[in-house]
Amino acid sequence: MSTLASLAGEGRLSTGVPLAPMTTYKVGGPARWYLEAESEQDLVDLGRVLRHEPVPVLVLGRGSNVVVSDAGFNGVVVHLGRGLSGLEVDAAGVAAAGAALSQAALARGTASLGRGGLEFMIGIPGSVGGAIRMNAGCRGSETAEWLVTARVLDLRTGTIADRDPAELGLSYRHSNLGPTEVVVSASFRTVERPADECESLLREIIRWRRDHQPGGTLNAGSVFKNPEEGPAGKIIDELGLKGLRIGGVSVSRRHANFFVADAGASAQDIHDLAVEVRSRVRRETGILLEPELRFAGRFGEAS
Numbered sequence: 001m002s003t004l005a006s007l008a009g010e011g012r013l014s015t016g017v018p019l020a021p022m023t024t025y026k027v028g029g030p031a032r033w034y035l036e037a038e039s040e041q042d043l044v045d046l047g048r049v050l051r052h053e054p055v056p057v058l059v060l061g062r063g064s065n066v067v068v069s070d071a072g073f074n075g076v077v078v079h080l081g082r083g084l085s086g087l088e089v090d091a092a093g094v095a096a097a098g099a100a101l102s103q104a105a106l107a108r109g110t111a112s113l114g115r116g117g118l119e120f121m122i123g124i125p126g127s128v129g130g131a132i133r134m135n136a137g138c139r140g141s142e143t144a145e146w147l148v149t150a151r152v153l154d155l156r157t158g159t160i161a162d163r164d165p166a167e168l169g170l171s172y173r174h175s176n177l178g179p180t181e182v183v184v185s186a187s188f189r190t191v192e193r194p195a196d197e198c199e200s201l202l203r204e205i206i207r208w209r210r211d212h213q214p215g216g217t218l219n220a221g222s223v224f225k226n227p228e229e230g231p232a233g234k235i236i237d238e239l240g241l242k243g244l245r246i247g248g249v250s251v252s253r254r255h256a257n258f259f260v261a262d263a264g265a266s267a268q269d270i271h272d273l274a275v276e277v278r279s280r281v282r283r284e285t286g287i288l289l290e291p292e293l294r295f296a297g298r299f300g301e302a303s
């Protein structure tokens with residue numbers, strides 16, 4: 001029977017792989033075990049081992065919504081490779097995408113064929129898998145509206161199933177996918193739209209982002225979900241917290257729901273700043289902000 005150690009011995013799993021370069025914050029330690037899955041079979045094989053050797057699992061997409069702990073991840077990190085990044089659009093305009101495909105490539109690939117709807121994904125620097133897990137969205141559109149089904153493989157049980165948005169429990173930046181459930185591919189509906197109209201929409205979205213977000217910095221987008229009371233960034237800004245700093249990380253002066261890291265910042269700094277901002281907002285407004293950012297691995301209590 002295979003074990004994690006034997007898979008590593010055969011070169012099918014790697015060990016001690018640095019994760020910082022695989023995230024947009026560029027912080028955090030290594031993966032104890034690491035699988036670059038190029039096919040569904042690679043995941044099936046790993047699942048068989050994990051069922052008798054259960055260790056924590058982190059599915060890492062493009063790392064644009066994740067902070068990995070400075071100590072790394074003491075389990076298996078699964079990353080989908082190029083073999084799972086295809087894109088095909090059929091005659092009815094249904095786009096079938098591998099979960100490793102970037103959202104930008106999905107937006108561009110469909111737009112270039114005169115199929116609209118997914119343009120909103122152009123500025124979201126994640127993968128198709130991450131879009132589904134987070135129900136990513138912006139400017140009034142979100143993944144749930146366009147998703148037909150996602151093919152999900154559960155490493156814990158070995159089951160593979162196609163799930164629609166209702167079965168995935170998609171709501172604002174939320175799905176019911178658990179840590180061992182891997183989105184392998186997905187299909188999206190699109191609408192007919194001339195390619196030049198799609199192209200100008202893409203350009204407009206890119207321009208809007210450039211004007212409103214702290215581009216060119218180390219960040220992972222919004223730290224907190226917007227509560228019912230209004231945009232989290234506005235609430236944080238109104239408390240005068242722009243520029244608040246812990247270690248190498250500060251609240252962006254451009255957009256208060258983005259935290260920007262200096263080169264050399266730690267994952268713990270990001271964690272501690274999130275705890276500090278959350279507790280100040282709670283104390284001064286009574287609003288409890290819920291993190292959108294996902295923290296993976298072990299973090300110390302904020303001092």
Ligand SMILES: Cc1cc2nc3c(=O)[nH]c(=O)nc-3n(C[C@H](O)[C@H](O)[C@H](O)COP(=O)(O)OP(=O)(O)OC[C@H]3O[C@@H](n4cnc5c(N)ncnc54)[C@H](O)[C@@H]3O)c2cc1C
Nearest residue numbers: 061062063064065126127129130133136137138183220221
């Ligand atoms: C500059 C910037 C701007 C952003 N703007 C937006 C925005 O406008 N709207 C928005 O919604 N988000 C935004 N984000 C956040 C982020 O890009 C999205 O949440 C994105 O969908 C995450 O995708 P990812 O592949 O990077 O996932 P990761 O960050 O790698 O992972 C996020 C979560 O998804 C899970 N996951 C990833 N891949 C899979 C898979 N194949 N199967 C199962 N689970 C998986 C991970 O386990 C983790 O729980 C922004 C981030 C940045 C850096």
